[in-house]
Amino acid sequence: xxxxxxxxxxxxxxxxxxxxxxxxxxxxxxxxxxxxxxxxxxxxxxxxxxxxxxxxxxxxxxxxxxxxxxxxxxxxxxxxxxxxxxxxxxxxxxxxxxxxxxxxxxxxxxxxxxxxxxxxxxxxxxxxxxxxxxxxxxxxxxxxxxxxxxxxxxxxxxxxxxxxxxxxxxxxxxxxxxxxxxxxxxxxxxxxxxxxxxxxxxxxxxxxxxxxxxxxxxxxxxxxxxxxxxxxxxxxxxxxxxxxxxxxxxxxxxxxxxxxxxxxxxxxxxxxxxxxxxxxxxxxxxxxxxxxxxxxxxxxxxxxxxxxxxxxxxxxxxxxxxxxxxxxxxxxxxxxxxxxxxxxxxxxxxxxxxxxxxxxxxxxxxxxxxxxxxxxxxxxxxxxxxxxxxxxxxxxxxxxxxxxxxxxxxxxxxxxxxxxxxxxxxxxxxxxxxxxxxxxxxxxxxxxxxxxxxxxxxxxxxxxxxxxxxxxxxxxxxxxxxxxxxxxxxxxxxxxxxxxxxxxxxxxx
Amino acid sequence: xxxxxxxxxxxxxxxxxxxxxxxxxxxxxxxxxxxxxxxxxxxxxxxxxxxxxxxxxxxxxxxxxxxxxxxxxxxxxxxxxxxxxxxxxxxxxxxxxxxxxxxxxxxxxxxxxxxxxxxxxxxxxxxxxxxxxxxxxxxxxxxxxxxxxxxxxxxxxxxxxxxxxxxxxxxxxxxxxxxxxxxxxxxxxxxxxxxxxxxxxxxxxxxxxxxxxxxxxxxxxxxxxxxxxxxxxxxxxxxxxxxxxxxxx
Numbered sequence: 001x002x003x004x005x006x007x008x009x010x011x012x013x014x015x016x017x018x019x020x021x022x023x024x025x026x027x028x029x030x031x032x033x034x035x036x037x038x039x040x041x042x043x044x045x046x047x048x049x050x051x052x053x054x055x056x057x058x059x060x061x062x063x064x065x066x067x068x069x070x071x072x073x074x075x076x077x078x079x080x081x082x083x084x085x086x087x088x089x090x091x092x093x094x095x096x097x098x099x100x101x102x103x104x105x106x107x108x109x110x111x112x113x114x115x116x117x118x119x120x121x122x123x124x125x126x127x128x129x130x131x132x133x134x135x136x137x138x139x140x141x142x143x144x145x146x147x148x149x150x151x152x153x154x155x156x157x158x159x160x161x162x163x164x165x166x167x168x169x170x171x172x173x174x175x176x177x178x179x180x181x182x183x184x185x186x187x188x189x190x191x192x193x194x195x196x197x198x199x200x201x202x203x204x205x206x207x208x209x210x211x212x213x214x215x216x217x218x219x220x221x222x223x224x225x226x227x228x229x230x231x232x233x234x235x236x237x238x239x240x241x242x243x244x245x246x247x248x249x250x251x252x253x254x255x256x257x258x259x260x261x262x263x264x265x266x267x268x269x270x271x272x273x274x275x276x277x278x279x280x281x282x283x284x285x286x287x288x289x290x291x292x293x294x295x296x297x298x299x300x301x302x303x304x305x306x307x308x309x310x311x312x313x314x315x316x317x318x319x320x321x322x323x324x325x326x327x328x329x330x331x332x333x334x335x336x337x338x339x340x341x342x343x344x345x346x347x348x349x350x351x352x353x354x355x356x357x358x359x360x361x362x363x364x365x366x367x368x369x370x371x372x373x374x375x376x377x378x379x380x381x382x383x384x385x386x387x388x389x390x391x392x393x394x395x396x397x398x399x400x401x402x403x404x405x406x407x408x409x410x411x412x413x414x415x416x417x418x419x420x421x422x423x424x425x426x427x428x429x430x431x432x433x434x435x436x437x438x439x440x441x442x443x444x445x446x447x448x449x450x451x452x453x454x455x456x457x458x459x460x461x462x463x464x465x466x467x468x469x470x471x472x473x474x475x476x477x478x479x480x481x482x483x484x485x486x487x488x489x490x491x492x493x494x495x496x497x498x499x500x501x502x503x504x505x506x507x508x509x
Numbered sequence: 510x511x512x513x514x515x516x517x518x519x520x521x522x523x524x525x526x527x528x529x530x531x532x533x534x535x536x537x538x539x540x541x542x543x544x545x546x547x548x549x550x551x552x553x554x555x556x557x558x559x560x561x562x563x564x565x566x567x568x569x570x571x572x573x574x575x576x577x578x579x580x581x582x583x584x585x586x587x588x589x590x591x592x593x594x595x596x597x598x599x600x601x602x603x604x605x606x607x608x609x610x611x612x613x614x615x616x617x618x619x620x621x622x623x624x625x626x627x628x629x630x631x632x633x634x635x636x637x638x639x640x641x642x643x644x645x646x647x648x649x650x651x652x653x654x655x656x657x658x659x660x661x662x663x664x665x666x667x668x669x670x671x672x673x674x675x676x677x678x679x680x681x682x683x684x685x686x687x688x689x690x691x692x693x694x695x696x697x698x699x700x701x702x703x704x705x706x707x708x709x710x711x712x713x714x715x716x717x718x719x720x721x722x723x724x725x726x727x728x729x730x731x732x733x734x735x736x737x738x739x740x741x742x743x744x745x746x747x748x749x750x751x752x753x754x755x756x757x758x
Contacts, residue, residue, distance in 0.1 A: 020678075031685075035693050303696035306689045314681035321677070325587055416587070417579050417676035418525075424684045425572045432568070432688055433544075435695055474695040 007336050007345035015319065015349050024315050025357045028399065031307030032361030037369050054295065054379035056287045057129030057258070059149040064382060066212075067128035067149075068258025068282030070268040071121070072238075073206030080246025081171035082120050082205050084238045084275070085185065086137045089118050089160040091234035093214050108233075112161070114140035115468045116211040117284070118236030120170040122177060123204045124196075128258045131196055134208065134284065135168045135179035139234070143168070144466075145179040145192040149286050152466040155181050155191035160236075167240075175199060185240065205246065209236045209280035215291035215470050229291055231281050239275035258282055285467045287381065290475035293467075295379035298391060298460035299476030301369040305395055305458070306428060308361055312354040312399045313423045316406030319350050321416040329509040340501045347407050347497060351400040358396035366392055383460040390482060394457030397486065401493045402427055405451065408496025411504050427451045435473055444479040451492045453478070456485025512598050512607035520581065520611050529580075530615060533573040534623040540566035541627035545634040560651040560721040563631020564624065567655050568716070571662045575683045578612045578666035582749075583676030591758045601753050605671060609746065612663045620656035628652055647721040647731075654718030654735060661715065661735070662687075665742040671749025674756075686741075687712040704728045711741040 015021055056064040076082070091112040119136025133147040135155075143155030143166065160166055167182035179191040211234035243249075254269040263279060270277045289297045323329035336342055366388050370380050383391070406423045413419035430450035434443035447453050456478035463471040471477035478485055520526050544565035582605075585591035598604050628648065665686075670679035690710035697703045707713040707728040715738030718731045729737065 035689065300696045303693050306692050307685060310681050310685045310689065314677050318677045415525075415676075417576055417583060417680045420677050420680045421572050421576045421684065424681070424688070425569060428684070428688050428692075429569060429572075432692060433565075435692070 003336070003338065004341055004345060007341055008348050010332075010335070011342075011345045011349040015353060021315055021319070024311050025353055028308035028311040028315075028354065028357040029361035029364075031311060032302070032304040032358065032395070033364045033369075035304030035307045036301050036361075036365040037304075037372060056294075057127075059129050059286070060131045061148060061150055063150060064287040065129055065149040066258070066283045066285050066287050067130075068256075069117075069121075069208045069210035069284055070263070070265070070278050070280035071123075071126070071204075071206055071208050071255045071257050072252050072269055072271075072276050072278060073123075073126070073204045073255055074243070074250040074252050075202050075247070076122065076172065076205035076243070077202045077247030078245065079171075079173050080205070081169060081244050082122070082242075082246075083167065083169045083185075083244075084120060084207055084241040085165050085167045086118050086160055087165040087237045087239055089116065089137055089139065089234060089236045091116050091139065091211055091232055093232045094230035108230075111232075112139035112159075112234060113211050113214055113232040113468065114138070115283070115466065116209075116232065116234035117144075118160075118209045118234060118238075118278070118280075119207070120168050120179075121206065121208045121284075122170055122172060122199075124199055126204055126255055126257060131199060132284070133170065133177040133179070133194055133196055135170050135181065135191055136208075137166050137168070137236075139211075141466075143181045143191060145194070146284070146466070147177070147194050147196065149284065150464075151194070153192040155179075156189065170205070172199075172203070172205075172246075202247070205243070206252065207236075207238050207241065207276055207278060208284075209234055209278040210282045210284060211280060212283040212285070212468055213291075213293070215468070233279060233281045235277065235279040237275065237277045241275050252276075283467070286462075286464050288464065288467050288469050288471075289381050289461060290472065290477065291470040293381075293469055293475075295381045296373060297381050297476035298366060298370065298383050298388065299458045300474075301365050301373065301380075302362060302391065302395060302458050304361070304365065305358070305398065305455075306431075308358060308399055309402055309427065310424055312350075312357065312403040313406040313427065314420045315354070316350045316403035317410040317413075317419040317423060318416055319346060320407050320410035321414060321419060324414050324509070325416070333509050339504045343407070343411065343497065343501050343504060347404045350403045350407055354403040355396040355400035358399035359392055362392045362395035381461050387460055391458055391460060394482065394486065398454050398457055398489065401454070401486075401489050402451070405489070405493040405496050408493065408500040411500035412496070431455065431473065447473065447479050447485075449488065451489045453480050453485040454489035456480045457482045512600075512603045513610060515594070515598065516581075516604075516607040516611045520615065523584075525580065526577070526615070529573055529577045530619045533570050533577070533616070533619050534626075536573055537566035537570040537620075537623040538627045538630055540569045541631050542634060545631040546638075558720060558722045559632060559635050560628065560648050561719045562635065563628050564651060564655050564719045566627050567624070567658060567719070568712075570623070571659060571687060571712075572684060574616050574659050574662045575666040575680060575687075577616065578663040579670040579676050579679045579683065581608050581612050582667050582670035583674070583679050586674045586758075587676060595758050602750060605667070605746070605750050605753055609664055609667050612667060613660050616659050616663045617656060620659045624652050624655045650731065651719045651721050654731060657735060658715050658718055658738065661738045661742045665711065665738070665745045668742065668745025668747070668749035672745065672752045674752070686710075708734075709737065711738045714738055 057067050059065040092108040093111040095107045095109045116139035117136040121134035123132040124130040135145045137160050142157035145153045167185045169180045171178045175195045178193040180188045182188045211232040214232045215229035254265040256265045268279045409423045410419045430446050431452035434446045459478050463477045541563045666683045669682050673679045691713045694703050694706035714734040717727050717734030
């Protein structure tokens with residue numbers, strides 16, 4: 001063990017006494033910071049005076065949410081249940097822009113967003129972000145029971161348009177809310193039952209319609225895919241609306257919660273002899289970034305990691321190839337004939353140095369970058385303290401492992417320039433390819449197996465299956481879980497280092 | 510002329526050259542074929558830019574070109590040959606021009622074979638997959654432009670290598686310039702800044718020469734885009750030349 005410590009010390013002395021390498025380390029941290037503060041340079045939040053601050057409502061779990069819908073409601077006191085039949089659900093979505101035409105005003109066509117929602121909801125207050133439970137028919141995702149923004153349970157598949165009208169029922173018994181659905185109003189199937197603690201005695205119950213932001217990829221310029229989209233709208237008709245229990249009978253009120261399209265409550269909700277015709281736009285879901293969301297993720301501010309990555313990869317390669325070039329390796333190996341140990345010591349030194357550079361750079365970006373962006377009027381999707389720590393430590397670890405991978409490649413290739421090129425192309429190019437020319441499927445696959453999978457460790461906000469969006473790396477979403485993606489890079493680095501250790505033992509220095 | 514002959518001998522007799530040129534050709538065709546086989550339909554009717562997809566390999570091939578050019582210059586610094594070279598040919602600017610000429614000719618010859626080959630392979634695969642072929646008229650421009658693009662990358666890399674006088678640093682700088690700026694541009698939310706970055710970055714501006722459809726939606730037109738890359742290359746070679754003329758070798 002003391003042998004390794006001594007070797008590490010020797011290697012550290014080599015590293016720290018080459019001025020260019022220490023400058024390189026500073027440059028790695030500097031590039032991470034400098035390039036990182038570019039995304040979303042200017043925004044309009046808070047620039048139009050008081051009230052223009054971008055502030056998303058916060059749900060019961062402390063997560064920022066979208067909460068906007070058209071709501072036909074009445075108070076419901078104590079236990080009770082609400083039943084209604086959704087007889088039709090239609091909508092309008094933005095037309096796909098023709099890239100060969102100049103940008104015109106946005107047009108819409110008939111169509112229903114897959115996650116358009118129409119159904120029954122019980123909500124603690126009419127304030128956006130308050131606790132709720134809902135059962136709904138959707139555009140293309142079957143019947144669903146959702147509550148408190150994050151939770152989603154699937155009922156029977158099929159849409160109102162294909163399988164006919166759908167009966168829905170929501171029952172409150174104490175803290176428990178049960179959702180049920182039926183084709184004919186006679187035979188009921190339970191969709192789910194959940195508990196909502198802290199629900200007040202009197203809640204708002206009623207019918208709701210909403211339809212989320214639409215986003216689709218368009219073939220862009222030069223392999224840089226763009227995204228197009230806009231708000232969508234859904235219209236549902238409800239009949240056979242009955243309330244049982246729930247205190248004294250109360251009249252129905254029309255409310256638009258949040259910023260739901262441009263319609264007023266009177267325009268969005270019509271009542272007739274049979275029931276209601278409700279038009280809504282928005283979503284009741286966790287907030288996301290990207291094409292169908294809003295704002296910048298902390299991940300996007302860490303894009304400068306690519307600059308830092310190239311520098312530490314070059315350092316890792318040169319740290320070993322210089323030994324070959326100058327013949328120093330013979331001296332090194334005479335001093336310590338255990339070649340595997342020399343390689344391990346080099347990896348520890350360059351990995352440790354890169355880790356520190358990455359952590360410092362990322363810490364500056366994550367802490368100062370967010371404040372700078374907010375001051376510029378850019379809405380940054382918040383991340384928890386734990387997530388921010390993971391981003392900072394993860395960025396350091398990413399640079400460290402990439403540098404170790406570079407040491408392995410340096411041993412195998414022995415020529416500085418070729419090894420740097422192979423390492424950079426191997427790590428960076430798959431990411432570029434996945435973001436540009438490849439379709440989402442192939443791109444996602446590439447980001448699962450290539451070393452670039454490790455960038456998943458920088459994902460700051462989760463992707464939600466119940467929120468339709470283009471979850472692209474450019475907006476901070478990766479196909480693998482953070483540490484799983486990081487493990488992929490570790491696998492590649494281990495492979496390179498093991499092969500390098502075998503080679504360095506067998507080959508003359 | 511003597512400088513040219515000397516540089517040609519160096520490149521010809523260095524064992525890596527042939528392999529790098531083979532790798533360049535192979536990478537251009539292979540990546541182009543993979544991209545053509547993997548590309549998906551983004552919009553109704555599959556209006557993919559056949560030329561651009563088939564020429565994707567140039568994006569990887571440029572890294573090989575960068576190596577070739579960087580080694581032509583940086584290699585001499587690492588083994589001290591540069592002192593011999595400058596003793597034999599004291600007119601330093603001639604040495605740089607001769608190196609550029611030799612590298613440019615090698616890349617041009619390889620590109621002239623690989624680029625039409627990848628265009629043909631890509632076209633075959635895309636037609637086979639029933640993708641609509643658009644913008645065939647500008648295909649010759651895209652192919653010629655791709656070769657010119659690679660030449661300019663070679664000049665840029667040579668300039669950076671002369672300026673940094675170290676192969677590893679030079680290749681890091683070149684690849685950083687080429688690959689990192691487009692990635693940063695992708696992460697920029699502000700569309701105006703994004704377009705500005707894409708217009709200025711050597712890779713994204715230069716590669717607009719490959720576009721054959723939707724020319725109006727490009728951040729910069731094909732030839733002006735190549736002009737931006739040419740400006741980068743000229744700036745690099747000027748700085749590299751300045752360093753070579755003024756500093757001790």
